[in-house]
Amino acid sequence: MRVHIDWTACDGRGLCAELLPELLSEDDWGFPVARGDMTVPPALEPAARQAVDRCPALALKLITSDPARASS
């Protein structure tokens, strides 16, 4: 499972970087910057789901390698 950011929707409030600091930092304008390939380790799945649920722009999704199983 990986975090996917829809850059057309993200408005750079930086909340996701606060909720998932292990996977995301933020740039000077509050836009998220990936710390790696954004693969979510099992221990971070609850935090990743919270970040998806709380993104005010609905710009985050959790995706799997099988697109048919992607969830938001």
Ligand code: SF4
């Ligand atoms: S929480 Fe959503 S809108 Fe805010 S920076 Fe992250 S992806 Fe963008």
